[in-house]
Amino acid sequence: MRVTADIVLEVTQTAVVAHSDGVVDFEGGKVTWVGPAADADPAGESESRHLGGLIMPGLVNAHAHTPMTLLRSVGDGLDLHRWLTEAIWPLERQMTVDDVYWGMMLGSSEMLLSGVTTSHEMYLFDGALISAANDTGARLVATPGVVQALHGSGIDRRISEISDLHKAHNDPTGRISVGFGPHSPYDLEPSQVAELADQAKALDAVLHVHLEETESERNQILSQHNKTATQLLADVGALEARVVAAHGVWLDENDMKLLGHANASVAHCPQSNLKLGSGFADIAGMAAAGINVCIGTDGPASNDNLDLWDELTLAPTLARGLRRNPAAVGTTEAVLMATTNGGAALGQPDVGTLTAGSRADLIRLSLDHPKFWPGVDADSVISHLVFGASGYDVTDVWVNGKQVVSGSQLTTVDLDQVKSEARSRAQRLRL
Numbered sequence: 001m002r003v004t005a006d007i008v009l010e011v012t013q014t015a016v017v018a019h020s021d022g023v024v025d026f027e028g029g030k031v032t033w034v035g036p037a038a039d040a041d042p043a044g045e046s047e048s049r050h051l052g053g054l055i056m057p058g059l060v061n062a063h064a065h066t067p068m069t070l071l072r073s074v075g076d077g078l079d080l081h082r083w084l085t086e087a088i089w090p091l092e093r094q095m096t097v098d099d100v101y102w103g104m105m106l107g108s109s110e111m112l113l114s115g116v117t118t119s120h121e122m123y124l125f126d127g128a129l130i131s132a133a134n135d136t137g138a139r140l141v142a143t144p145g146v147v148q149a150l151h152g153s154g155i156d157r158r159i160s161e162i163s164d165l166h167k168a169h170n171d172p173t174g175r176i177s178v179g180f181g182p183h184s185p186y187d188l189e190p191s192q193v194a195e196l197a198d199q200a201k202a203l204d205a206v207l208h209v210h211l212e213e214t215e216s217e218r219n220q221i222l223s224q225h226n227k228t229a230t231q232l233l234a235d236v237g238a239l240e241a242r243v244v245a246a247h248g249v250w251l252d253e254n255d256m257k258l259l260g261h262a263n264a265s266v267a268h269c270p271q272s273n274l275k276l277g278s279g280f281a282d283i284a285g286m287a288a289a290g291i292n293v294c295i296g297t298d299g300p301a302s303n304d305n306l307d308l309w310d311e312l313t314l315a316p317t318l319a320r321g322l323r324r325n326p327a328a329v330g331t332t333e334a335v336l337m338a339t340t341n342g343g344a345a346l347g348q349p350d351v352g353t354l355t356a357g358s359r360a361d362l363i364r365l366s367l368d369h370p371k372f373w374p375g376v377d378a379d380s381v382i383s384h385l386v387f388g389a390s391g392y393d394v395t396d397v398w399v400n401g402k403q404v405v406s407g408s409q410l411t412t413v414d415l416d417q418v419k420s421e422a423r424s425r426a427q428r429l430r431l
């Protein structure tokens with residue numbers, strides 16, 4: 001299959017190259033060639049579609065709890081602790097496996113329509129998440145959550161449940177993979193996080209954990225242990241796993257060094273951090289310390305959408321404001337954070353890139369809107385994308401070579417049914 005566009009962004013591990021009048025060839029779920037039309041193999045022209053606009057890799061949402069679409073808007077105005085304990089957890093306790101399925105169907109549909117092709121999910125009822133991603137056609141890294149209240153007295157049992165799920169569903173050549181999701185070092189004991197990290201390491205799976213989201217959480221751990229949460233994780237060996245730490249708002253310089261030394265990733269969730277009043281993460285400092293910075297929406301109840309383009313705009317703008325330096329995070333770095341850094345964090349270097357050998361996860365944006373003009377050269381178009389694009393600009397999406405959005409419509413899902421199920425379930429939960 002060959003698709004062509006006015007601009008194709010070839011994205012590798014470290015660079016973004018814009019090809020004017022560009023071509024992407026893909027076959028069997030993999031990209032076989034990316035480059036300018038003038039250099040393309042004429043043999044590919046027989047099954048070519050000219051799409052116009054811009055083609056780039058699908059975005060990678062590196063931290064989400066997507067079934068929380070059913071709780072969208074709940075608890076506005078509360079800080080993280082009160083938001084969780086008073087507003088969110090009482091409703092989540094009533095959620096059934098079918099609620100999680102329909103909540104994920106809604107959120108997965110929302111993400112695909114806005115060009116997010118992969119999400120890294122920490123939630124419960126992960127079989128339902130996997131079924132929903134199978135039905136929408138999205139790429140999913142499911143990291144079943146582990147929380148003290150539900151699993152504290154049976155960590156071994158939870159580890160074997162997740163290991164069974166990994167055995168049944170982890171398929172690096174398909175669309176689904178499975179890791180481990182210890183909620184946080186403030187909820188679980190460090191030794192429990194370490195046990196989960198050991199098993200994640202043994203299975204070469206991701207360890208997905210919240211870290212340093214709020215000041216009060218940081219102070220609570222410091223007063224209990226006389227160490228930071230990051231130091232605690234380092235001391236028990238948990239940083240030896242493939243760590244994706246969500247937030248990192250309150251990391252200090254030493255914490256960043258520890259994470260950088262461990263080749264860990266931080267999923268930066270600026271909109272959630274701002275909505276819950278948690279603070280401003282220093283992603284320029286993290287990148288300088290060697291941390292792989294990727295970006296996430298967090299759950300849709302603390303955002304309140306799953307349109308990662310918002311985060312793609314916020315990440316560089318906040319970093320520049322925080323550092324009072326307009327060069328603190330560049331536009332290319334921002335695009336890499338939303339794409340290839342996410343794939344690398346998840347241990348899938350062929351996800352988030354768009355070059356020969358990448359998974360065929362690609363999106364096409366219309367550049368017709370006046371906000372993309374004048375678009376005088378490729379560099380200016382990258383800047384227009386970072387500071388001006390939104391999910392509404394995405395018209396076509398492929399995941400693993402299969403088209404799942406065509407002309408801004410999902411090809412895989414009856415969206416009216418999904419919306420209706422989601423509304424009636426959300427209404428029941430809030431009774």
Ligand SMILES: [Zn+2]
Nearest residue numbers: 210246298299
């Ligand atoms: Zn979260």
